[in-house]
Amino acid sequence: MFRSDLGWPACRATYANPRSGLVIHYDSVDQGLAGKDHSACLTYWRNTRAFHMGPSRGWTCIGYSFMSCAHGYVLEGRGLYKTQAAQPGGNTTHYSVTLATGPTDPITPEQIDAVRELRRWLTEPGISASGTVLGHRDFVPTSCPGDRAYALVRNGTFERPPGETTEVHDMLGLRIGSRGEAVKLLQLRIGRAGFGDALGGTGADSVYGPATAEGVRLCREYVGSRALAGYGDEMTAHAVDQVEAAVTKRALERTEISGAVLDGDHAPPEG
Ligand SMILES: [Zn+2]
Ligand SMILES: [Zn+2]
Structure with a gap:
């Protein structure tokens, strides 16, 4: 217009x-x-x-x-x-x-x-x-x-050319110094992946500092990345992929554990 x-x-x-x-x-x-x-x-x-x-x-x-x-x-x-x-x-x-x-x-x-x-x-x-x-x-x-x-x-x-479908990824491109809801989302994911302790006392405070970077690095290490120093400093495509993989892996582990307990509690009768 x-x-x-x-x-x-x-x-x-x-x-x-x-x-x-x-x-x-x-x-x-x-x-x-x-x-x-x-x-x-x-x-x-x-x-x-x-x-x-x-x-x-x-x-x-x-x-x-x-x-x-x-x-x-x-x-x-x-x-x-x-x-x-x-x-x-x-x-x-x-x-x-x-x-x-x-x-x-x-x-x-x-x-x-x-x-x-x-x-x-x-x-x-x-x-x-x-x-x-x-x-x-x-x-x-x-x-x-x-x-x-x-x-x-x-x-x-x-x-990219017009018409190409886009999946907007909230966490992609975040890095040390970023702030806001997208950082909070990342921090909640780190917690879900089992590394909430890395965030320290402030928890999900929406600020991407060294503690969040360490949380990202631990997520990446958990799914098999070399996760060297600096691997948590920026949410590259690889970093986003590995943080999400860490959340999934942790969820599966928890399911297996609770599944085992469930089996123990409700073991089918033998024979
Ligand atoms: Zn409009
Ligand atoms: Zn402007």
């Missing part, structure tokens, strides 16, 4: 021809848009523009080039060939797109596909922007675009 469809006048930001790629952003507050009607996205986009152009920001226009919403639509912000107010250091070299998600909002498959469609459009011969996808935090220290979206940036999900 173009800005003219929203009744917005032409954007007066200065000309730029960003050709180096696309930068992903989020909202620092959960918006719950995936669970609402698409009209809520239009309201969100209008409010964002009003905020960016209002007294607290005073920009000439909404800050971002585009938004990709949870329902799979791309909404125009500043649009093509405009300097942005999105990622200092990359406002004239990279286009920007916000997912309008908060730290624990889901990123939907439709939304991922909308980013891919946008990226494909930007790389068409008439526009010729590069297909590289980065996160806001690649430019300046910031939580943006959140751990979940940044994991998808890092593992190349947004750079």
Whole structure:
């Protein structure tokens, strides 16, 4: 949807021809848009523009080039060939797109596909922007675009062709320093795999520190990885796979143990 469809006048930001790629952003507050009607996205986009152009920001226009919403639509912000107010250091070299998600909002498959469609459009011969996808935090220290979206940036999900099915993996891409619900999920998995003690007194505190790293390493060792020092520092695809395998292995062990007890208690009569 173009800005003219929203009744917005032409954007007066200065000309730029960003050709180096696309930068992903989020909202620092959960918006719950995936669970609402698409009209809520239009309201969100209008409010964002009003905020960016209002007294607290005073920009000439909404800050971002585009938004990709949870329902799979791309909404125009500043649009093509405009300097942005999105990622200092990359406002004239990279286009920007916000997912309008908060730290624990889901990123939907439709939304991922909308980013891919946008990226494909930007790389068409008439526009010729590069297909590289980065996160806001690649430019300046910031939580943006959140751990979940940044994991998808890092593992190349947004750079894949549109239409390819995506399984969004919450734990993929987490690493020492990550925070939030996805880290908590990982810590609960470590506990389920039988290594909750490694997390220490704070338990599942949603912060990926050395204790969580050790928990990950122990999970990996448990399923046969060499699990050298550093193997718990980042949730690579192998690490996610092995943590999940550790949870499964532990669950099977517990079943076997309780199964044995059950057999003892309810042993069928001989003969
Ligand atoms: Zn941002
Ligand atoms: Zn929407």
